[in-house]
Amino acid sequence: MLKMMMMRNIAAASFYCSSRRWRGMPCLHSNSTLVVFDNNYFAFFHSQPSKPIKSTRTQLDQPRPSVVRFNQILGQVAKLKHYSAVISLYNQMGVSRIGHDVYTLTILINCYFHLNQMGFSLSVLGKFFKLGLEPDVFTFTTLIKGFLLENRVAEAATLLHKMMRGGNCQPNVVTFGTIIRGFCMKGNNSAAIQLLRKMEEGACKPNLVVYNTIIHSLCKDTLVVDALNLFSEMMSKGIAPNVITYTSLIHGVCKLGAWKEATRLLNEMVSKNIFPDVFTFNVLVDTLCKEGMVVEAEGVVEIMIQRDIDPDSVTYNSLMDGYCLRREIGKAKKVFELMLSKGSMVDVVSYCTLINGYCKHKKIDKAMMLFLDMCHKGLVADTITYTSLVDGFCKVGRIDYAQKLFSKMQACGQLPNVRTYSILLDGLCKNRQLSRAMQLFGEMEAKKLDIDIVIYSILIEGLCITGKIESARDLYCGLSSKGLQPNVRTYNIMISGLCIAGLTHEAKMCLSKWKRKAVLLMVGPLTQLSEGSSIINRHQGQWYLFKQW
């Protein structure tokens, strides 16, 4: 029998749980369940227990709260990424003396590291021992993932080796897959492939998921040829690809603008009875939009609808971004309104996309209106949203407000990342506030952020603008010792800086150095794609992509 209440979000739900009226009340009984309607709606169901759960019965045969039931709830809530809600629900369990088991604690570990609280994850491990529970392969794999998300690869590897030496809890294919994904995330494809080879030799053979992880990573880095090679290698080992494999490959070739190759892959998958799904279509919509072919992207959306694949918020967000790119912000806003009218579709990314569109076109006031609107709706602006706004304020020269927002985001628990810093740094440099910029740079170093070539390029530019060509040159020359390669932008900055300082000869040398390098960069894997594919035809034949199926 369904009853009780619907609540707007899990924060409200858990608040309700912790209020006196609910403590130890129906939701804590084995015959009640928390049901998820969509991303935001929760309801408590009251139903007759379908069958008694033996292990949780007391001697008096009273229905006792069931751990399993709770794990189901916690698992569901965790899946929706309401991690802090899981933790408060867990604390409620303590209050009402429901035991925890390995499942519960593993969910908890998962939630803590998603909240950037790996320390607490590790302290949960202590709880295992206190309760006399044995962490299992799920627990260790979860911990390994936590380490990897925090860039603590060494500790992840240590844990893996401990497992292998320990004996009673051997890593399985998921554990290895997790580590491999960690390598991929750090951009270390060769380490990932090395481990894959080890697996192929060992007892724990790689499966489709493991291959998909690496294929995706190679495609992401536009190493499409390597990806296609691994793809055929995988099939020759008798592992059949699925829609995920093909979506990764299609994404890879689309990023290169190789529409013909994309068509070939689409036809190939369909011929194997593997059908494109919403992810596959979203890849097509997004890459078309990024190429400025929004009209074609709209066509793809039409096809999706014809095929009964509902466009989702990702689809519409891509379209919005495409319109913004073409300065058709009115159309972007229309898409936004369409999403609003469909209910529950507008998410943080949607707001962020439109806010970014406004910021890029220097309409900071409209951006701020949207920002307030999203906060009002209870959506939590994330690092990316704040970064867009900081950028917007920098663009209109309101650098003080940009800095204020930079502090505000941290007060709201949204940590600036390299991208945020780079935008503020750029704003400061362009506004000749070099000392503040250097101070910010020091902050980045102290936080051990991965300082990349973009950051150094910005600083070099700042030094050039303020006439400190010597320091700029020093920084530029020191790049290789930091393991960094100057890119097009770095060269441009350095060349124009040298010119402005009247060092024309040096500027010319810098230019020819870049020309030599550029030639090397142009000859990439692009030319090696399979026969019949062409790279440069991105603005021709927009429709043949879909003709054949």
Add this chain to the structure above:
DNA sequence: CTAGGGTTAG
């Protein structure tokens, strides 16, 4: 009931 793979935003 707990762990691994594909799409969007700076």
